[in-house]
Amino acid sequence: MPPDNRHVSEPAARPRPQARLHGGLPRRLGAPLGVLTAATAAFAWLGAVDPNEPGHYPVCPLLHLTGLFCPACGGLRSAHAVAHGEFAAALGANALAVAGYAAGAVFWALWVCRAARGVRTAGPRPRAVHWWTLGGLLLVFTVVRNLPFGSGLAP
Numbered sequence: 001m002p003p004d005n006r007h008v009s010e011p012a013a014r015p016r017p018q019a020r021l022h023g024g025l026p027r028r029l030g031a032p033l034g035v036l037t038a039a040t041a042a043f044a045w046l047g048a049v050d051p052n053e054p055g056h057y058p059v060c061p062l063l064h065l066t067g068l069f070c071p072a073c074g075g076l077r078s079a080h081a082v083a084h085g086e087f088a089a090a091l092g093a094n095a096l097a098v099a100g101y102a103a104g105a106v107f108w109a110l111w112v113c114r115a116a117r118g119v120r121t122a123g124p125r126p127r128a129v130h131w132w133t134l135g136g137l138l139l140v141f142t143v144v145r146n147l148p149f150g151s152g153l154a155p
Helices: 030-048 061-066 075-083 087-093 095-117 128-145 148-153
Strands: none
Touching: 030 075, 030 095, 075 087, 075 095, 087 095, 095 128, 128 148
16 A cells, blocks of 8 residues: 555745856847847938938838828837937827837846846746737827827827
């Protein structure tokens, strides 16, 4: 007859430690610094080539075909204004894009801090509810900026 182990409780499962990245600090910071280089180059290009002058960038297809502003309309003008430090103009061109730039900067800073400490976490893991919320926000922003009372959000 096997022994009766019902009175012995199993130890609680310990949380797994976060995986550590191998390699030195330059190797760990390679990807975040590559992303920073690409973002800086994009903003430098937009700072040098003014989207307010016609002919430099293609026209938004939704605006061209329907006359409606999409959620990205004004995004290039917004990035141009950010590159020149004109944050009020950037908000006027596309406030949601400015919020996206700020969120991207925060997530990038968190990524750099984690990589510098050697922690291999990719950052926040969006769930379905986050994607649905973002989609709803984009939809509401698009509808409001195309209505008369939301003209302040139009580029």
